[in-house]
Amino acid sequence: MTNTKLERQIAARLADGGVRLTTARAAVIHSLAAAEGPRSAAELYDDLSGSVPLSSLYRSLAVLEAAGILDPHHGTRGITRYELAEWLSGHHHHLVCVACGAVDDVRLSDAIEAALEHLVGEVTQSAAFAAEGHSLEIEGRCRRCA
Amino acid sequence: MTNTKLERQIAARLADGGVRLTTARAAVIHSLAAAEGPRSAAELYDDLSGSVPLSSLYRSLAVLEAAGILDPHHGTRGITRYELAEWLSGHHHHLVCVACGAVDDVRLSDAIEAALEHLVGEVTQSAAFAAEGHSLEIEGRCRRCA
DNA sequence: GTCGATAATAGGAACGATTCTCATTTTCAT
DNA sequence: ATGAAAATGAGAATCGTTCCTATTATCGAC
Structure with missing residues (x-):
């Protein structure tokens, strides 16, 4: 049915490894694409109204x-x-909410992100560490737990 | 016996909450102070040669x-x-090493740290999030796994 | 379109890190 | 010393996750 650019990118990547894009896996990907932040297996199980059993869900997540x-x-x-x-x-x-564990995404403005990447560059240069990525985690209290 | 500045700071903080600095808790703190990075309950159990049972160890960690x-x-x-x-x-x-999972500490120079805190301030202002702390995680490969 | 090989699924058992329970022991202030 | 509060230890229980196995779906070759 729906056949977005995202899906085609994903299908191509999976095909490279001889992995099939089944309905269960597509459902997981849809849920995650629609979510505001990272989701756990249990949360996805609810999102999908239990239509994918937990064992399959865990396997799908591992494969993906x-x-x-x-x-x-x-x-x-x-x-x-x-x-x-x-x-x-x-x-x-x-x-990351220290009270309830919920995680929300934040996107930095280009200027701030550039500054951050510059910092990471400086840090790894002096630490002899082959950096592949970075993630800034801000801990605090979300609106609900404030 | 040993009664370092660190121990006195910790004892004072615990006393505030009516919490005792027992030998088991002191042993845990010593192990962690000597370690190069974060330690799990199982690792501490080994570090302490099993002298503190796991159930007590977990309770100590939760209390601390x-x-x-x-x-x-x-x-x-x-x-x-x-x-x-x-x-x-x-x-x-x-x-954080993506290959072996090891975690090492890095300290940023004052200038870099100040810049980072400035970034965090800007982010949280626009996100209506009550920030209490932040942590920059740099993922990559450590020397051994490079 | 059917066949065979390969991949994926569902259900439940098993696992491992952590937490809980509760009877006993230690500690502190008096 | 004594009683109240805090801490301990041993094991059972919990819970997220992984593993096992029989069954089912999918893909490519014919």
Whole structure:
């Protein structure tokens, strides 16, 4: 049905690894594309009204992560949340609520992001560390928990 | 026995909450002060040669976290690692190895840190988020995994 | 379009990190 | 010393996640 540019990009990437874009996997990707921030397996299970069993959900997440479609994010209580990888969703950072664990995305303005990348460059130069990415986590209280 | 400045700071903070600095808790703090980076409950259990049972270890970690002595750090496979809180160990950031999961501390120069805090201020202002702290995570490959 | 090989699924059992329970022990202030 | 409050230890329970296995769906070759 719907066949967006995003889906074609993803299908192509999966095909490279002999991995199929099944309805369950497409549903997961749709949910994540619509979400405001990273979602856990349990949250996705609700988002999808239980139409994808938990065991399949976990397997889908693992497969999509291995294929580079999803990025994991490790939070409190051992909960792993996933979001679309940066090459699909665009580069962004995270606001993490210390009270409820919710994570929201923030996109920095070009000027601020440029300044941040400059900082990262300076840090890694002096630390002999081969940087591949960076993420600024701002901890605090979200609106609901304020 | 040993009664360092660090210990006195911690004892004072705990006393404020009617929390005792027992031998088990002191041992945990010593291990963490000597460690190069965050340690998990299982790692501390080994560090202490099992002299503190796991259930007590977890309780100690929870108490010390609640008292603001330790900061948690959530990693892969649902493992939580702890390190001394920033007011004890100094503000720093993390280099996370995407290959082996190791976490190393980096301290930014004053100038860079100031610039970063300025960025955080700008971000949170526009996001209506009550920021309490921030952490820059730089992902890449450590020397061993390069 | 059917066949066979390969990939994916669903359900439940198993696992491992963490948390909880509760009876016992330690500690502190008196 | 004594009683109240805090801490401990051993094991059971919890919960997110992973593993196992039998069944089902999908793709390419014919």
